[in-house]
Amino acid sequence: MDLGPTTLAGLGGSRWHVRPLRHHGAVRGALTLRKPAGEPLKADEERLLGDLVAQTGLVIAHEAQRAELQSAARRIVTAQDAARRRVERDLHDGAQQRLVTLGLELGMLAQHAEAAGDAELASRVKGARSQLLEATSELRELARGLHPSVLSQAGLPEALGTLADRSPVPVRLDVDLNCRPPAEVEATAYFLVSEALTNATRHAGASLVTVALAHVESGLRVEVSDDGKGGARLGDGSGLQGLADRLSALGASLELDSPRGGGTRLRTVVPCA
Numbered sequence: 001m002d003l004g005p006t007t008l009a010g011l012g013g014s015r016w017h018v019r020p021l022r023h024h025g026a027v028r029g030a031l032t033l034r035k036p037a038g039e040p041l042k043a044d045e046e047r048l049l050g051d052l053v054a055q056t057g058l059v060i061a062h063e064a065q066r067a068e069l070q071s072a073a074r075r076i077v078t079a080q081d082a083a084r085r086r087v088e089r090d091l092h093d094g095a096q097q098r099l100v101t102l103g104l105e106l107g108m109l110a111q112h113a114e115a116a117g118d119a120e121l122a123s124r125v126k127g128a129r130s131q132l133l134e135a136t137s138e139l140r141e142l143a144r145g146l147h148p149s150v151l152s153q154a155g156l157p158e159a160l161g162t163l164a165d166r167s168p169v170p171v172r173l174d175v176d177l178n179c180r181p182p183a184e185v186e187a188t189a190y191f192l193v194s195e196a197l198t199n200a201t202r203h204a205g206a207s208l209v210t211v212a213l214a215h216v217e218s219g220l221r222v223e224v225s226d227d228g229k230g231g232a233r234l235g236d237g238s239g240l241q242g243l244a245d246r247l248s249a250l251g252a253s254l255e256l257d258s259p260r261g262g263g264t265r266l267r268t269v270v271p272c273a
């Protein structure tokens with residue numbers, strides 16, 4: 001195949017003047033100029049075509065770089081999620097199980113001490129056991145923050161249900177999914193809802209939060225609205241900015257609508273196959 005400037009005979013006696021567009025040595029497309037047969041390219045037309053080829057080449061190069069950056073960011077998010085899931089599983093199957101067994105053992109010890117009439121020992125063992133239970137529940141919270149096991153095991157509707165159940169502000173859930181989204185999309189939707197519920201509780205003084213998820217043509221639409229005081233701003237804290245970064249790695253953007261006195265609405269559509 002000839003990759004240099006080419007002139008082709010076309011229909012109706014016209015001529016196509018073709019200039020290949022290259023990126024990293026590979027031909028990515030071509031610019032063509034059609035002229036009547038027998039009319040050669042004038043010098044300024046040649047120059048114009050040359051300039052267009054150069055500029056279009058730059059646009060192609062930028063687009064290729066943007067796509068490379070995007071997929072690198074996506075790979076980072078996916079790898080981070082996988083690492084968090086692994087640590088969560090290790091904590092769950094390892095430390096948490098051992099602490100639960102230890103708790104049972106301390107409970108039995110306290111009973112023995114009581115039966116033996118050693119009230120002081122019994123009360124000290126009970127004290128140690130209740131500290132152990134607190135530490136276990138702190139560890140469980142930490143693991144859940146890393147990656148909730150209910151999400152990987154049961155999917156988004158169940159995981160969002162547990163978020164709603166734990167939320168101090170009442171939540172109306174409207175989840176309408178006809179298939180399971182990819183893991184990184186699920187995790188992103190989960191973290192968005194989790195952050196929005198925390199914000200509604202911590203900053204908004206809201207009395208109701210509405211969470212709506214649905215598949216639309218371009219992906220998974222996630223929308224969370226509260227009826228609180230509004231005035232949220234990206235970049236004033238780390239939560240919303242972190243979400244915006246995560247979404248942009250997946251080719252989505254975070255829409256924030258939060259007029260003062262008018263509640264807060266977060267919305268995005270995460271592309272997914």
Ligand SMILES: Nc1ncnc2c1ncn2[C@@H]1O[C@H](COP(=O)(O)OP(=O)(O)O)[C@@H](O)[C@H]1O
Pocket residue numbers: 195199200203204226228229230231232233234235236237238239240241264
């Ligand atoms: N739902 C909300 N209602 C009112 N204000 C909010 C809401 N969400 C966030 N904000 C405000 O926007 C800031 C940025 O939010 P965020 O990035 O989540 O940071 P933070 O870590 O403080 O929660 C918050 O500090 C808060 O002042």
Ligand SMILES: [Mg+2]
Pocket residue numbers: 195198199237238239240
């Ligand atoms: Mg926050």
